[in-house]
Amino acid sequence: MPRFIxxxxxxxxxxxxxxxxxPAHVSAVLALLLLAAAGASAQTAPPTLGVLVNQVLxxxxxxxxxxxxxxxxxxxxxxxxxxxxxxxxxxTAYREGRELRHPKTGEILGRTEEVLGRVTVQxxxxxxATGAVVEGTDIRPGDKVRVSAxxxxxxxxxxxxxxxxxxxxxxxxxxxxxxNRTGRFQMALxxxxxxxxxxQGIRRQDxxxxxxxxQVAPRFKIENLLVVAFSRVQNxxxxxxxxxxxxxxxxxxxxxxxxxxxxxxxxxGDFSASGKPKESQTPNPVxxxxxxxLTGDLDAGTYSSGETSMPLKEIAKFPFAVVAMDVAVxxxxxxxxxxxxxxxxxxxxKIIERALEPEWTYQADARGRVFSxxxxxxxxxxxxxxxxxxxxxNPRILVNSFILTTKGGKPVVLVGEVLDIxxxxxxxxxxxxxxLWTQPFTQNGFFKKGDAQRVVIxxxxxxxxxxVRVPSAFRATGATFANISGKNSIRALAFIDEFNRLxxxxxxxxxxxxxxxxxxxxxxxxxxxxxxxxxxxxxYTSEPPPLAVDxxxxxxxxxxxxxxxxxxxxxxxxxxxxxxxxQTVNSGFEGTxxxxxAIPGESAPTxxxxxxxxxxxxxxxxxxxxxxxxxx
Numbered sequence: 001m002p003r004f005i006x007x008x009x010x011x012x013x014x015x016x017x018x019x020x021x022x023p024a025h026v027s028a029v030l031a032l033l034l035l036a037a038a039g040a041s042a043q044t045a046p047p048t049l050g051v052l053v054n055q056v057l058x059x060x061x062x063x064x065x066x067x068x069x070x071x072x073x074x075x076x077x078x079x080x081x082x083x084x085x086x087x088x089x090x091x092t093a094y095r096e097g098r099e100l101r102h103p104k105t106g107e108i109l110g111r112t113e114e115v116l117g118r119v120t121v122q123x124x125x126x127x128x129a130t131g132a133v134v135e136g137t138d139i140r141p142g143d144k145v146r147v148s149a150x151x152x153x154x155x156x157x158x159x160x161x162x163x164x165x166x167x168x169x170x171x172x173x174x175x176x177x178x179x180n181r182t183g184r185f186q187m188a189l190x191x192x193x194x195x196x197x198x199x200q201g202i203r204r205q206d207x208x209x210x211x212x213x214x215q216v217a218p219r220f221k222i223e224n225l226l227v228v229a230f231s232r233v234q235n236x237x238x239x240x241x242x243x244x245x246x247x248x249x250x251x252x253x254x255x256x257x258x259x260x261x262x263x264x265x266x267x268x269g270d271f272s273a274s275g276k277p278k279e280s281q282t283p284n285p286v287x288x289x290x291x292x293x294l295t296g297d298l299d300a301g302t303y304s305s306g307e308t309s310m311p312l313k314e315i316a317k318f319p320f321a322v323v324a325m326d327v328a329v330x331x332x333x334x335x336x337x338x339x340x341x342x343x344x345x346x347x348x349x350k351i352i353e354r355a356l357e358p359e360w361t362y363q364a365d366a367r368g369r370v371f372s373x374x375x376x377x378x379x380x381x382x383x384x385x386x387x388x389x390x391x392x393x394n395p396r397i398l399v400n401s402f403i404l405t406t407k408g409g410k411p412v413v414l415v416g417e418v419l420d421i422x423x424x425x426x427x428x429x430x431x432x433x434x435x436l437w438t439q440p441f442t443q444n445g446f447f448k449k450g451d452a453q454r455v456v457i458x459x460x461x462x463x464x465x466x467x468v469r470v471p472s473a474f475r476a477t478g479a480t481f482a483n484i485s486g487k488n489s490i491r492a493l494a495f496i497d498e499f500n501r502l503x504x505x506x507x508x509x510x511x512x513x514x515x516x517x518x519x520x521x522x523x524x525x526x527x528x529x530x531x532x533x534x535x536x537x538x539x540y541t542s543e544p545p546p547l548a549v550d551x552x553x554x555x556x557x558x559x560x561x562x563x564x565x566x567x568x569x570x571x572x573x574x575x576x577x578x579x580x581x582x583q584t585v586n587s588g589f590e591g592t593x594x595x596x597x598a599i600p601g602e603s604a605p606t607x608x609x610x611x612x613x614x615x616x617x618x619x620x621x622x623x624x625x626x627x628x629x630x631x632x
Contacts, residue, residue: 049171049260051569051584052241053178055516056154056226058086058566059243059252060184064146067093073133075119077145080127086565087500087517088252089121090245091145093136119145120250122499124565125524125539134250153223154179157190159204162232171239171259172228193220204229208242210249217246225249233258233576254515257583289604289629290551290558290574311630316356318342321622322610323523324544327351327597328375328432332382336599338608338626339386343369343523346386346404348411351599354606354628362411367400368392371523371542372477376424376433378403378457385414387424387436389477389542393526399441403457415462421447423476427491429483431600437468439476443527445498446540447475450508469507473497478519478543482557484575485511494559494573496543502561502573504580512580518571519543520564521592521612547596549605560607562593570596594624606630 065079075093079085097112117136121129133139156176160168172189179185193216202212208229216222227242236258243253320342329336336351337359346362364370367390374387386404401418404411420438427435436455440448450472455462470493479495484504493505500517503510522542529536546561556575563569568589573582587593589611597608607629614622 049175049178051586052175052255052257053182054566054586055253055255055584056179056243057182057184058084059089060147060152061085061089062147062149063089063091064144064149067139067141067143067145068128070139070141075131075133075139075145077119077121077129077131078127079129079145080125082126085121085124085129087121087124089147090134090250090252091119091121091131091147093117093119093133093139093143093145095140095143116143118250135247151186152184153188154185154226155188155190155193155220155222155224156226156228157193157207159194159207159227159229161204161230163230163237167237167259168230171230171237174260175228190220190222190225193222193225196220208240210242210244210251213244213246213249217249222246233581251515254582255584256581289607290572312627313354313630314625314627315351315354316626318624318626320624321612321614321620322594322624322626324370324372324542325595325597325608325610325626326373326375326545327599327608328384329600330382330384331377331432337375337384338597339373339375340595340610340624340626341370341373341388343371346370346373346388346411348386348406351608354630356626360406360409360411362386362404364388364390367397369523371525372545374422374424374433374545376436378424378434378436380434386411387422389422391525393528393537395528415457415460418462420453420462421476423452423479425479425481427481429481429491436462437476438462438464439474443529446525446527447477450474452476471503471505471508471510473503474505475543478522478545480546480548480559482546482548482559483555484548484557484559484573484580486575487555494546494548496546496561498540500543500565502546502559502571502582504559504573514571514573514582516563516571516582516584517565518546518561518563521562521594544593544595547598547607549598549607551605553604560596562596564592567591591625599628 061084063079063083063085065077067075068078069076093116095114095116097114099111100109101107102109116139118134119131120134121131123130156172158168158172176187180187197207200212206212207227216225223246225244229240231238231240238256238258240256241253242251244251322340323343325338325340327336327338338349338351340347344364346364348359350357350359370388370390372389375384376387378385383406388404389401391399399419399421401420401422402413403415405414420440423437424433425435425437426433437452438455439452442448450470452468452470452474454465454468456465474495475497479493481491482494483489483491485492490506492511495503496519497503500519502514502518504512522544525540525542527538527540529538544562546559548557548559550556551558558572558574561571563571563584568587570585570587570593571582572585573580591611591613593609594612595610599606599608609627610624611627612622612624
């Protein structure tokens with residue numbers, strides 16, 4: 001196996017890079033080579049269903065905590081990431097009462113409990129979380145919240161249309177067995193529910209949207225309902241999955257995926273909005289990168305450990321945590337470049353035949369830490385600028401962003417002292433970011449809601465050109481443009497909102513929102529406020545930008561986004577004949593995906609992934625691997 005050695009040639013040009021090969025624990029990547037849930041072996045659980053099992057399992061962690069603070073319907077809880085909590089989990093709120101003692105022995109048997117309502121977790125930090133009250137009003141600081149440590153009663157409801165009954169039955173029982181193996185669920189099959197729904201004339205789509213299910217829970221004594229709706233997409237068996245809790249129903253999970261590779265047909269055509277086969281297809285077509293990502297039928301490569309993994313190459317290893325990265329092809333020389341930052345320094349590299357060549361290093365001053373970097377050609381000279389956002393919690397400093405360019409092989413400040421958050425975008429689809437937006441900073445929420453301006457560079461300063469229509473939930477980090485809706489459709493803005501949901505919007509109109517959390521792994525941004533009680537700090541996160549890239553060569557973008565709520569997860573969003581589809585991919589990485597990039601290619605793009613293995617619980621110290629996909 002080859003070894004890759006990187007030397008800067010000059011200490012000031014690049015950080016030390018560690019020579020070596022990709023470790024085995026991160027080798028099987030970017031495939032549906034999925035782990036079964038806790039307690040299940042890889043030999044017994046089907047790969048694709050393993051992702052679904054893990055998604056369901058993550059919504060029922062064994063946790064018990066306390067309400068720390070109540071502000072209206074928003075609660076601060078003493079539970080966080082270290083407790084296994086993820087956004088979307090629903091907790092029961094209760095209040096402990098008097099002690100119960102055995103009347104003869106005097107032994108304390110426990111305490112009485114009063115159930116107060118239910119809380120949905122919204123934001124999760126390392127040691128605490130915030131949630132919204134969805135039922136109940138009399139919740140106070142000191143009350144308790146939990147997900148029971150006992151087995152969760154879960155009823156599985158298959159809805160079969162367009163696929164063979166024996167295939168649906170096989171998948172249903174594989175899923176039940178995989179969930180049973182976790183030891184967390186008491187499974188039941190909802191055949192009687194299906195009969196009742198048919199008698200009531202409740203259709204498949206109504207069930208997926210939760211309509212008509214309010215009567216199901218009391219009638220069949222159901223606490224949690226996992227709906228698995230079978231259909232056929234691109235001539236392949238496909239399942240839409242919803243998880244509802246009662247009373248309600250309340251939707252905890254929305255996802256969709258193809259059935260395991262062993263029982264599905266070879267894909268035909270592309271996966272994008274047109275739904276038409278490509279003219280270049282032959283009876284034995286070359287599998288697109290998108291097709292291989294979604295089906296898990298990937299070719300083994302140099303660093304693979306299984307039959308369904310993608311060829312990879314490690315092109316660098318940094319002895320620090322890369323907090324942001326971007327990749328672009330420079331117009332003036334057509335050489336791909338990569339910019340990375342550790343928060344203090346910014347490094348620019350050329351990518352020559354999948355190897356890094358240092359170009360320059362910029363040492364930022366002490367007025368904060370850089371939390372995002374982007375490559376863009378903002379003045380049309382063909383030379384890539386670096387757009388950097390920087391922040392310091394000191395109220396006298398706060399946001400102070402800047403833009404760098406290259407002159408004589410060295411970094412030069414093109415624009416400095418920008419008090420707004422910067423976002424470089426490609427709204428026209430030219431393949432390079434040429435437009436710059438700003439969003440004002442605000443202490444209440446960090447990103448000023450619904451406010452964005454298009455700006456241009458004049459005489460070393462940014463001048464407002466025009467306002468930009470964006471949704472009220474827009475945040476100027478974790479955002480990109482894509483033509484995911486089709487070649488002739490308006491380019492859509494894809495961004496991660498404050499609740500870690502991926503949104504797709506056309507100007508100010510929301511088109512789609514993921515039900516499953518994405519993102520995570522960004523820089524924590526502390527905002528300190530002062531009030532009559534002395535002040536408080538609020539933590540916000542700069543999300544890694546989603547990657548808009550044409551994975552199947554049909555001219556229509558797909559969106560790939562990190563899903564760091566569960567280690568090693570990515571999500572692929574694309575638009576098929578049935579609408580927007582969201583599929584989780586278990587990359588196999590044992591680390592946090594802090595950034596994604598892509599280099600266009602003749603047959604398929606090269607994906608560039610930054611994976612950080614943190615060595616400190618504050619996620620400030622670690623090492624980073626830069627890994628690329630390689631051609632077949």
